[in-house]
Amino acid sequence: MDPDTLREIREAIRAIPDYPKPGITFRDITTLLGNARVFRAVVDQLVQPWLGAHIDRVAGIEARGFILGGAIAHQLSAGFVPIRKKGKLPYATVRVAYSLEYGLDEMEMHRDAVGSAERIILVDDLIATGGTAEAAVKLLRSLGAQILAACFIIDLPDLGGSARLAALQVPVRTLVSFQGH
Numbered sequence: 547m548d549p550d551t552l553r554e555i556r557e558a559i560r561a562i563p564d565y566p567k568p569g570i571t572f573r574d575i576t577t578l579l580g581n582a583r584v585f586r587a588v589v590d591q592l593v594q595p596w597l598g599a600h601i602d603r604v605a606g607i608e609a610r611g612f613i614l615g616g617a618i619a620h621q622l623s624a625g626f627v628p629i630r631k632k633g634k635l636p637y638a639t640v641r642v643a644y645s646l647e648y649g650l651d652e653m654e655m656h657r658d659a660v661g662s663a664e665r666i667i668l669v670d671d672l673i674a675t676g677g678t679a680e681a682a683v684k685l686l687r688s689l690g691a692q693i694l695a696a697c698f699i700i701d702l703p704d705l706g707g708s709a710r711l712a713a714l715q716v717p718v719r720t721l722v723s724f725q726g727h
């Protein structure tokens with residue numbers, strides 16, 4: 547990626563100190579999404595490795611992964627699959643529990659959303675500890691999917707999420723990284 551595009555992407559992400567609690571810097575991508583040129587650049591960069599490859603579906607993690615995942619799926623002429631917080635999907639689901647900083651949560655997919663051996667790309671806006679993405683990988687694999695990569699705009703490498711996915715043999719692609727939490 548050329549350095550000007552990279553700088554534009556970094557600068558379009560708004561940092562909100564001490565949100566949602568003291569010590570956390572929230573990386574707000576609404577400013578990036580609202581900037582037509584930067585939004586397009588991000589989608590172009592994330593699809594770039596897959597142009598010409600056959601991708602069956604893009605799986606997006608609720609909620610910001612839906613915005614990116616829909617655009618990426620369109621560019622790749624792939625289907626889109628939502629991975630949702632529990633209780634939101636109307637049909638029969640598969641479910642997995644995952645740990646948050648305090649306690650547990652669960653995420654779900656429709657059990658017929660992905661077929662066995664389908665080629666899938668997983669998408670979210672940011673990877674921190676990797677707990678959310680790891681749970682999504684487990685769900686997709688429980689349906690037999692082949693996860694070609696997990697893609698994020700932002701990496702917080704100090705929190706270890708990218709390394710955690712790499713340990714699961716999921717290649718990780720991120721565009722920008724920020725130190726700390």
Ligand code: AMP
Nearest residue numbers: 571572573672673674675676677678707
């Ligand atoms: P994790 O499971 O720790 O990798 O957290 C990733 C999920 O939490 C993603 O869906 C992110 O959107 C959200 N998230 C975690 N940390 C931040 C942060 N500092 N700023 C914005 N979103 C975050």
